[in-house]
Amino acid sequence: MDVLIFIVGGTLAAATALIFAAMGELVAEKSGVLNLGIEGMMATGAAMAFVVLSLSGSYTLGFVAGAALGMVLSLVHAALTIIFRANQVASGLAVGILGLGLSSAIGKRYEGRTVAGLPENGIPFLSDIPVIGPMFFQQDIMVYLSILLIPATWYVLNRTKLGLTIRAIGESPEAAHALGLKVRLIRTGCVAFGGAMAGIGGAYMSTAYTPLWAEGMIAGRGWIVVALTVFGTWMVGRVAFGAYLFGSISLLELSIQAFGLNIPSQLMSALPYLVTIVMLAIISRNPTFIKLNSPASLGATLKLS
Amino acid sequence: MARFVIEARPERSAWAPVQVALLALILTCIGGSVLFIIYGVSPLKGLDAIFIDPLRSTYGIGEVLLKMAPLLLIAQGLAIGFRAQIWNIGAEGQLILGAIAASLLAIQFEGSTSPLLLPGMIVVGMVAGMAWAGIAAFLRAQFNANEILVTFMLSSVALQLLYFLVTGPLRDPSGFNFPQSIRFDQAAMFPILIPGTRVNASLFIGLFVTVVALVFVQRSLAGYKLSVGGIAPRAATYAGFSSKRTIWLALLISGGAAGLAGVGEVAGSLGMLQRNVSPGYGYAGIIVAVLGGLHPIGILFASALMALVYVGGDFALLSVGVPNAVTDIFQGMLLTFYLACSFLLTSRIRRITPEAIASEAPAE
Numbered sequence: 001m002d003v004l005i006f007i008v009g010g011t012l013a014a015a016t017a018l019i020f021a022a023m024g025e026l027v028a029e030k031s032g033v034l035n036l037g038i039e040g041m042m043a044t045g046a047a048m049a050f051v052v053l054s055l056s057g058s059y060t061l062g063f064v065a066g067a068a069l070g071m072v073l074s075l076v077h078a079a080l081t082i083i084f085r086a087n088q089v090a091s092g093l094a095v096g097i098l099g100l101g102l103s104s105a106i107g108k109r110y111e112g113r114t115v116a117g118l119p120e121n122g123i124p125f126l127s128d129i130p131v132i133g134p135m136f137f138q139q140d141i142m143v144y145l146s147i148l149l150i151p152a153t154w155y156v157l158n159r160t161k162l163g164l165t166i167r168a169i170g171e172s173p174e175a176a177h178a179l180g181l182k183v184r185l186i187r188t189g190c191v192a193f194g195g196a197m198a199g200i201g202g203a204y205m206s207t208a209y210t211p212l213w214a215e216g217m218i219a220g221r222g223w224i225v226v227a228l229t230v231f232g233t234w235m236v237g238r239v240a241f242g243a244y245l246f247g248s249i250s251l252l253e254l255s256i257q258a259f260g261l262n263i264p265s266q267l268m269s270a271l272p273y274l275v276t277i278v279m280l281a282i283i284s285r286n287p288t289f290i291k292l293n294s295p296a297s298l299g300a301t302l303k304l305s
Numbered sequence: 306m307a308r309f310v311i312e313a314r315p316e317r318s319a320w321a322p323v324q325v326a327l328l329a330l331i332l333t334c335i336g337g338s339v340l341f342i343i344y345g346v347s348p349l350k351g352l353d354a355i356f357i358d359p360l361r362s363t364y365g366i367g368e369v370l371l372k373m374a375p376l377l378l379i380a381q382g383l384a385i386g387f388r389a390q391i392w393n394i395g396a397e398g399q400l401i402l403g404a405i406a407a408s409l410l411a412i413q414f415e416g417s418t419s420p421l422l423l424p425g426m427i428v429v430g431m432v433a434g435m436a437w438a439g440i441a442a443f444l445r446a447q448f449n450a451n452e453i454l455v456t457f458m459l460s461s462v463a464l465q466l467l468y469f470l471v472t473g474p475l476r477d478p479s480g481f482n483f484p485q486s487i488r489f490d491q492a493a494m495f496p497i498l499i500p501g502t503r504v505n506a507s508l509f510i511g512l513f514v515t516v517v518a519l520v521f522v523q524r525s526l527a528g529y530k531l532s533v534g535g536i537a538p539r540a541a542t543y544a545g546f547s548s549k550r551t552i553w554l555a556l557l558i559s560g561g562a563a564g565l566a567g568v569g570e571v572a573g574s575l576g577m578l579q580r581n582v583s584p585g586y587g588y589a590g591i592i593v594a595v596l597g598g599l600h601p602i603g604i605l606f607a608s609a610l611m612a613l614v615y616v617g618g619d620f621a622l623l624s625v626g627v628p629n630a631v632t633d634i635f636q637g638m639l640l641t642f643y644l645a646c647s648f649l650l651t652s653r654i655r656r657i658t659p660e661a662i663a664s665e666a667p668a669e
Contacts, residue, residue, distance in 0.1 A: 086644040094640035101633025270465035273458040281448040
């Protein structure tokens with residue numbers, strides 16, 4: 001039973017950063033904007049949140065600062081792609097590189113330091129239930145919020161007028177523009193939301209999951225997030241499922257080290273990337289299926305008159 | 306009230322890309338000045354340390370030319386793919402594989418003085434880079450897997466493979482447990498090109514590849530097909546240009562060039578395989594390719610500029626005490642501002658006065 005509690009509880013915590021960033025990226029992609037700079041936004045969010053938490057002692061301020069900086073970076077991406085008609089791939093890479101540089105500059109003096117991680121809050125009564133309690137209800141607040149974010153994202157995208165507008169813009173920005181929808185504004189909003197969520201995901205990494213700051217600590221998670229939207233074929237539930245799957249893989253890495261199995265640690269570190277490659281090939285093998293599910297204007301340069 | 310409208314430029318000047326790159330450089334200097342002020346350094350001193358100081362000494366110029374070689378090689382290869390809208394962002398991994406393959410040969414034939422060793426290393430390094438990029442080409446051509454994500458993931462795998470090798474099988478037994486291989490023999494090293502500096506034959510290969518790229522892009526049918534595939538994919542299909550061929554060609558060329566850059570590092574400035582075989586040349590190469598306007602000559606200048614920023618970052622660390630991260634931020638700003646300014650290549654912003662609107666508006 002303890003093993004099961006460890007696996008489920010650990011997976012939830014390991015997937016939290018991925019859930020936040022992936023829901024943000026999904027919303028941005030649904031509006032037609034591919035953001036390859038997620039890695040840089042998570043990294044700056046992580047560095048900023050760590051520094052602010054260290055200085056102020058407030059987790060709330062840390063998360064707000066991380067989200068704010070992630071959003072600022074994403075607004076650069078929004079400006080480049082939506083106003084300046086830059087290629088979305090090139091722009092995302094540019095902002096990502098900028099973000100990684102910023103993160104290392106912000107966190108320079110804090111390199112290798114640790115903080116007390118975000119405390120776990122058992123939910124009263126529920127956490128006392130045997131087995132299920134410690135599995136699900138003995139987590140920190142951000143884990144609960146990330147779980148709530150999944151149905152909330154689904155609801156907004158699929159059951160509200162705003163969601164319909166976002167999806168319409170993602171399918172055909174020209175048609176949406178002709179209908180009088182505020183394409184530029186909504187897209188900018190979606191990208192900004194994505195940046196803020198990436199910032200929160202990064203902040204979770206540095207202030208709760210591994211509470212420390214080290215340059216490069218995001219370790220490709222931002223790219224896995226982009227891959228998750230493809231795995232999940234742009235559907236909220238499937239993207240979330242993918243995030244938990246990757247959470248469990250990173251847990252596997254930890255447990256194999258703990259059990260002292262004789263597998264090179266580098267192979268375990270490479271595992272998430274190898275799994276991503278295999279999964280991408282399996283999911284994408286039918287081009288029609290991908291084309292039907294992806295937002296039609298995803299990646300295309302916006303050209304409104 | 307006057308309005309501003311964005312409209313397409315009727316004609317493009319041949320010098321416009323150069324002007325855009327220079328504008329991006331100026332904006333980067335302004336952004337960099339802000340950064341220096343935050344660090345409490347005089348902007349003039351900071352910019353001097355990054356852009357001018359390295360050019361004052363033979364040593365500095367030598368270091369710039371040394372770092373220019375891998376950037377030039379990688380960017381020339383990547384640009385060919387980018388023109389075809391094939392985004393290989395994993396040059397870092399292809400460089401690492403090239404470095405590993407060349408090192409395996411050099412370590413296997415330790416003590417050899419054969420003149421064939423170095424050419425052999427060049428060939429296996431290039432082939433290894435091509436093979437690593439070839440995985441992405443295969444998965445894209447056969448399984449439609451996004452090459453951007455696959456090439457990135459493969460880079461991360463390559464890095465772990467490198468760590469495994471330099472801490473395990475290839476670690477120098479008498480190297481005090483440092484994560485590095487044995488030192489290569491003279492026969493496995495590139496000759497020095499400019500005496501008194503570390504500039505080696507890798508730069509020569511980079512310049513040679515530049516000439517090849519120029520001929521390939523401007524004179525060959527294969528280069529033309531690649532460009533058409535990028536600009537008008539449907540037209541390319543109707544013309545019978547195979548998209549799978551494009552994918553393979555773009556990734557193999559860029560992978561091979563990055564592999565060559567890897568050979569240049571281990572057989573050039575490093576003289577061994579080590580954990581830090583590249584300070585992110587693979588990613589900086591993306592910036593160089595775009596900043597150079599995807600044109601072989603533009604890339605030549607862009608690689609020199611980026612190499613200068615690398616060396617200047619180190620100089621600034623020593624002379625004015627700003628952290629290394631400044632290098633990354635400068636590089637990121639260069640690309641960001643270039644993309645923003647590129648807008649001016651194809652479009653212009655025109656101010657419309659109320660009188661003009663009144664006179665142009667059709668009578669309703």
